[in-house]
Amino acid sequence: MRVSRLMLVTLREDPAEAEIASHKLLLRAGYIRRLAPGIYAYLPLMWRVLRKVAQVVREEMDAAGALEALLPQLQPADLWRRSGRWAGYTAGEGIMFHLEDRQGRQLGLGPTHEEVVTVLGADLLRSYRQLPVNLYQIQTKFRDEIRPRFGLMRGREFIMKDAYSFHADEACLAQTYAAMDRAYRRIFARCGLRAVAVEADSGAIGGSASQEFMVTAEAGEDLILTSPDGRYAANQERAESLPPDPVLLPAGPRSGGAGEPLATPGETTVEQLCAGHGLDPSQVVKVLLLLARFEDGAPQPLLVALRGDQQLNEVKLSNAVTARLGAQHGALLELAAITAELLAAQGLDPLPFGYFGPQLEDRLLAGSRGWARTFLRLVDHTAADLTAFVCGANRIDQHLVGASWQGLNLSPDVVDLRAAQPGDRCCHDPAQRLEATRGIEVGHIFQLGRKYSTAMEACFTSEAGSSEPFWMGCYGIGVSRLAQAAVEQHHDADGIRWPLAIAPFEVLVVPANAADPVQADLAEHLSAQLEEAGVDVLLDDRPERAGVKFKDGDLLGIPWRVVVGRGAAEGRVELVQRGGEGSRDLQAHGLLDHLLPRIRRQRRGLLEE
RNA sequence: CGGGAUGUAGCGCAGCUUGGUAGCGCACUUCGUUCGGGACGAAGGGGCCGCAGGUUCGAAUCCUGUCAUCCCGACCA
Numbered sequence: 001m002r003v004s005r006l007m008l009v010t011l012r013e014d015p016a017e018a019e020i021a022s023h024k025l026l027l028r029a030g031y032i033r034r035l036a037p038g039i040y041a042y043l044p045l046m047w048r049v050l051r052k053v054a055q056v057v058r059e060e061m062d063a064a065g066a067l068e069a070l071l072p073q074l075q076p077a078d079l080w081r082r083s084g085r086w087a088g089y090t091a092g093e094g095i096m097f098h099l100e101d102r103q104g105r106q107l108g109l110g111p112t113h114e115e116v117v118t119v120l121g122a123d124l125l126r127s128y129r130q131l132p133v134n135l136y137q138i139q140t141k142f143r144d145e146i147r148p149r150f151g152l153m154r155g156r157e158f159i160m161k162d163a164y165s166f167h168a169d170e171a172c173l174a175q176t177y178a179a180m181d182r183a184y185r186r187i188f189a190r191c192g193l194r195a196v197a198v199e200a201d202s203g204a205i206g207g208s209a210s211q212e213f214m215v216t217a218e219a220g221e222d223l224i225l226t227s228p229d230g231r232y233a234a235n236q237e238r239a240e241s242l243p244p245d246p247v248l249l250p251a252g253p254r255s256g257g258a259g260e261p262l263a264t265p266g267e268t269t270v271e272q273l274c275a276g277h278g279l280d281p282s283q284v285v286k287v288l289l290l291l292a293r294f295e296d297g298a299p300q301p302l303l304v305a306l307r308g309d310q311q312l313n314e315v316k317l318s319n320a321v322t323a324r325l326g327a328q329h330g331a332l333l334e335l336a337a338i339t340a341e342l343l344a345a346q347g348l349d350p351l352p353f354g355y356f357g358p359q360l361e362d363r364l365l366a367g368s369r370g371w372a373r374t375f376l377r378l379v380d381h382t383a384a385d386l387t388a389f390v391c392g393a394n395r396i397d398q399h400l401v402g403a404s405w406q407g408l409n410l411s412p413d414v415v416d417l418r419a420a421q422p423g424d425r426c427c428h429d430p431a432q433r434l435e436a437t438r439g440i441e442v443g444h445i446f447q448l449g450r451k452y453s454t455a456m457e458a459c460f461t462s463e464a465g466s467s468e469p470f471w472m473g474c475y476g477i478g479v480s481r482l483a484q485a486a487v488e489q490h491h492d493a494d495g496i497r498w499p500l501a502i503a504p505f506e507v508l509v510v511p512a513n514a515a516d517p518v519q520a521d522l523a524e525h526l527s528a529q530l531e532e533a534g535v536d537v538l539l540d541d542r543p544e545r546a547g548v549k550f551k552d553g554d555l556l557g558i559p560w561r562v563v564v565g566r567g568a569a570e571g572r573v574e575l576v577q578r579g580g581e582g583s584r585d586l587q588a589h590g591l592l593d594h595l596l597p598r599i600r601r602q603r604r605g606l607l608e609e
Numbered sequence: 610c611g612g613g614a615u616g617u618a619g620c621g622c623a624g625c626u627u628g629g630u631a632g633c634g635c636a637c638u639u640c641g642u643u644c645g646g647g648a649c650g651a652a653g654g655g656g657c658c659g660c661a662g663g664u665u666c667g668a669a670u671c672c673u674g675u676c677a678u679c680c681c682g683a684c685c686a
Contacts, residue, residue: 545646
């Protein structure tokens with residue numbers, strides 16, 4: 001390929017629309033163009049990268065025994081109603097683009113394919129003898145993201161590899177899940193990415209075990225917590241840790257009972273309360289009032305208690321709420337703080353904001369127009385473990401000191417709701433402390449269990465002759481996101497430094513002075529020779545000055561550059577590695593022998609021998 | 610959806626405070642000189658100043674509304 005024929009437009013300045021390095025570089029180097037928020041054109045260079053990533057994915061999936069297919073992107077609403085996800089995915093903050101056809105039938109544009117694949121499985125897989133099966137595709141996904149961001153990092157249209165496996169039993173699912181884990185590690189290594197596997201929340205996809213693969217990068221959207229010994233790594237929304245020990249409350253006259261009143265005028269925050277009375281935040285039980293909205297059923301008021309020095313992890317809370325009420329009310333759509341306005345809209349009396357205690361009574365909800373009439377009460381371990389604490393008295397300007405759960409006549413529903421923090425002691429070894437890293441989620445594998453197969457009545461005949469729902473797993477890789485994550489991890493002040501395995505071209509041949517026929521001829525000859533040897537070569541045949549071509553070459557990030565310059569007449573060329581040190585003079589006739597073994601090695605990325 | 614910012618040539622920006630009919634750099638076209646790290650000179654093409662309404666003799670500039678984009682939070686590969 002020749003640069004003059006590549007439709008290449010590079011920009012000297014950073015486009016204003018881009019914030020992070022990889023996004024700026026992909027725009028500047030002419031890899032992508034934005035059409036609308038979260039919607040990008042992959043220009044020829046980008047498409048070459050994406051095809052290379054896809055090919056690595058394909059090879060590893062095939063090697064792991066998966067079957068490639070291509071499933072419909074237009075998906076009937078009925079299918080999604082059967083799995084119970086239509087409302088959750090289209091209403092409110094749902095992310096599915098949906099439309100009607102000329103007959104008025106509702107359709108969704110596939111954000112994921114569990115429904116489609118489950119009915120296919122049910123249709124085709126009748127017997128345990130056909131199992132296990134692992135079906136995958138590499139395809140554009142559509143998601144109406146609440147906030148598209150950072151170019152290809154979070155697009156509304158993006159390329160994803162998604163795979164779905166079917167099994168007769170849980171052990172078989174676990175085997176395929178482990179095989180996918182291995183395949184994923186190989187994929188990221190082959191693509192030249194440093195990725196870490198972390199425990200993850202299953203989110204809207206559901207199911208039991210799930211693991212994310214994170215490309216470590218400062219610009220990552222996720223916070224990862226890891227132990228120094230490498231034995232623990234988790235997304236912060238999932239991570240567990242040991243909380244700091246609380247400062248014990250000095251025993252008072254009624255310590256451990258219902259608590260002594262304490263006048264705390266104007267002290268509505270834990271900080272103010274502690275500052276005013278010489279307390280430690282770990283001696284306080286703080287109470288948060290939230291409202292959970294479901295697919296159907298009345299909004300549910302929540303009363304959540306945590307130790308004063310701890311932060312709420314909303315993901316854990318959502319999971320706890322769903323576990324308790326999801327079966328009756330369907331998907332949890334939203335969690336929001338209860339405000340004075342919301343109370344007024346329900347016709348309820350104002351509540352003493354800033355002075356809540358866990359003993360807040362249900363009768364305060366009795367007059368509500370549409371809400372459930374009792375609180376769902378959840379208490380984090382840190383709060384439940386306190387034998388005596390300070391909490392709000394549920395009266396303005398008053399707290400209680402020395403209260404206890406028994407003393408308040410409460411029996412807490414104890415769950416883990418606290419957000420683990422960097423610096424916390426690890427559960428597996430209290431001597432280790434969690435460290436924070438930022439990451440870009442490029443892959444996620446799930447053991448779905450029988451969630452979808454049960455909902456959609458997708459069954460097979462077991463060895464014993466009974467009809468049973470499939471055990472299922474699903475496995476995703478954000479192909480386009482991975483490509484940008486690679487840039488985020490591999491760039492410098494001059495531009496991109498593609499890992500060779502996914503670079504659009506492996507070698508860039510630059511005649512320093514294209515007007516010199518000797519240089520031009522030799523450059524042409526070397527390009528042809530490399531191409532003949534199966535190397536992806538780009539020849540910069542533009543009549544530009546050498547400096548321009550070098551700058552563009554660095555920006556584009558092609559791993560090897562062959563400069564055909566002053567030495568051309570003597571048959572000498574220069575070999576430069578992008579981001580490497582210095583250059584090497586070679587005889588042109590020896591170039592292939594020198595370069596080929598190196599390229600072959602680099603095509604394996606970070607994969608160990 | 611809430612909070613913040615910005616809309617002027619393909620890209621990056623100035624001009625707006627104090628209204629007088631649009632400018633700089635890059636990119637593009639032509640010519641000349643140059644030619645190993647984004648050259649120089651000359652000539653040129655390209656703008657409904659986001660859109661609508663208002664104020665005014667006159668609006669990129671002032672007022673009102675509206676739309677769009679980007680950033681921060683809830684979503685996820």
